[in-house]
Amino acid sequence: MVFQTVPAALKNDINFLITDNQNEKNIIRTNNLEEKVNLLIIRDLQRLNWSIQYKEKKIEITPPEYYDKEVIKYSMSIKRMEIINKNKSWIDNHIDYARNNLADGVDVLKSQIQPVIEVCSTQKQYDLFRLYRYFWSSPYSEYVGRRIKLIIRDAGLVNKPVIGIAALGSPIIHIPARDKYIGWNKDTRTKKINYMMDAYVIGALPPYNYLLGGKLISVLLTSKEIRRIFKKKYKNTAYSELAGLFTTSLYEKSSQYNRIVYDGRKIYEPIGNTKGFGTLHLTMETINTMVDYLRKKNIIVSNVFGNGPSWTMRVIRTTGDLLGFDTDQLLTHSFKRKIYFIPFAKNTKKYLNGENEKLDFYSKNIDILTEYWKNRWYNNRRNNFEIIKKVFDFKKENFII
Numbered sequence: 001m002v003f004q005t006v007p008a009a010l011k012n013d014i015n016f017l018i019t020d021n022q023n024e025k026n027i028i029r030t031n032n033l034e035e036k037v038n039l040l041i042i043r044d045l046q047r048l049n050w051s052i053q054y055k056e057k058k059i060e061i062t063p064p065e066y067y068d069k070e071v072i073k074y075s076m077s078i079k080r081m082e083i084i085n086k087n088k089s090w091i092d093n094h095i096d097y098a099r100n101n102l103a104d105g106v107d108v109l110k111s112q113i114q115p116v117i118e119v120c121s122t123q124k125q126y127d128l129f130r131l132y133r134y135f136w137s138s139p140y141s142e143y144v145g146r147r148i149k150l151i152i153r154d155a156g157l158v159n160k161p162v163i164g165i166a167a168l169g170s171p172i173i174h175i176p177a178r179d180k181y182i183g184w185n186k187d188t189r190t191k192k193i194n195y196m197m198d199a200y201v202i203g204a205l206p207p208y209n210y211l212l213g214g215k216l217i218s219v220l221l222t223s224k225e226i227r228r229i230f231k232k233k234y235k236n237t238a239y240s241e242l243a244g245l246f247t248t249s250l251y252e253k254s255s256q257y258n259r260i261v262y263d264g265r266k267i268y269e270p271i272g273n274t275k276g277f278g279t280l281h282l283t284m285e286t287i288n289t290m291v292d293y294l295r296k297k298n299i300i301v302s303n304v305f306g307n308g309p310s311w312t313m314r315v316i317r318t319t320g321d322l323l324g325f326d327t328d329q330l331l332t333h334s335f336k337r338k339i340y341f342i343p344f345a346k347n348t349k350k351y352l353n354g355e356n357e358k359l360d361f362y363s364k365n366i367d368i369l370t371e372y373w374k375n376r377w378y379n380n381r382r383n384n385f386e387i388i389k390k391v392f393d394f395k396k397e398n399f400i401i
Helices: 010-018 033-047 069-086 088-100 125-131 174-180 186-195 211-222 224-233 284-296 309-324 346-352 366-382 385-393
Strands: 051-055 059-060 115-119 147-155 164-168 197-206 244-248 269-273 337-343
Touching: 033 069, 033 284, 033 309, 069 088, 069 284, 088 125, 115 211, 115 224, 115 366, 125 147, 125 164, 147 211, 147 224, 164 211, 174 269, 174 337, 174 346, 186 197, 186 346, 197 211, 211 366, 284 309, 366 385
Parallel strands: 197 244
Antiparallel strands: 051 059, 115 147, 147 164, 164 197, 244 337, 269 337
16 A cells, blocks of 8 residues: 655644544644645554555555454444444434343343344334344444344333344355356346345344343344344345354454354355455545545545445545555455355255256244253353353343443
8 A cells, every 4th residue: 555655744643643543533734635634644654554665755544454353343342432423313313212122130140031033014023123133233324225223122021122233135246156056147046146245234132142142143143033123024036935044253253143053954054254355444534534524625535325336435445546545445344244054945056056946835934943052052051150140130220332
């Protein structure tokens, strides 16, 4: 990654950013938009331990070979708090609604835990999903394309508190490791990709998260009830059958999806890693300043679904090209994630690559899968004093985002 020229003032500001890197805000001291974008990019990358070297009339910025989990968490926390602060007023006005739909830990310890899946269709349901999504350590982002948002509740308690949430969305068009595993070429992928979905949100809320509720949500997403929800939503389309799901871990290794083995078969099968290509490492402040910089140059990047890669990626690439960056490298943050394949049929893979014309579905319902989760994880957690204390101590009135 290279700047072709480095003005003296910019070099001084870069040195200031490096020496002041402990300052969370890293105040940028210029009103020149081009300089500001350059400095914001460097600030964001410096936080991730990218190295900076001065050459004659240029600067070289190089990513580390590997990011440990703490560096990734730090990067995500900055972007997460940007988004939460931007939506703080809305969150504060709705936080009681979120709390009222949770359970106190003492009540959860009395529950038999009987999950039911609720499909979001009303504004109140979407609001509740949105509130809980802010709770996660990864920054909130909206998904473009087909979406199914789910709230999983506990019918084992009278008020049916929320155990967790999940969301399915249109698959990313091209993921090399995924496409290679299935055997997709461009033609077969185009024909079959709509029979798959990406599980882009999977997680439990307190106090169920202490009891490995995230594992429960993961297991429930493989149920035939999920297939029925998909079929009902897309019954008037040519692709009303759901052949399976893909998902990715938050970090390179995932404790949530590992060791989920049912009837001797991994139902979350690791099939490779992403290439670490994306926008997660650049803050919203940086991206918004890029937009301002492009507007000043009368360049508008269209934000219409169907116009190729994500709008944010196109903003970064357009800006990076103008400023002399290697934009492929700029968009490669190197936060590699594990890809998991969740087949819903015995022949999902053959169906997706065109070898079979009909799906031979597994038949696992919510009740069977919940019992499996209880026997495999929940019962052990119930016998762990430290875990039970965490559950017992949780009060829904103390829930914060």
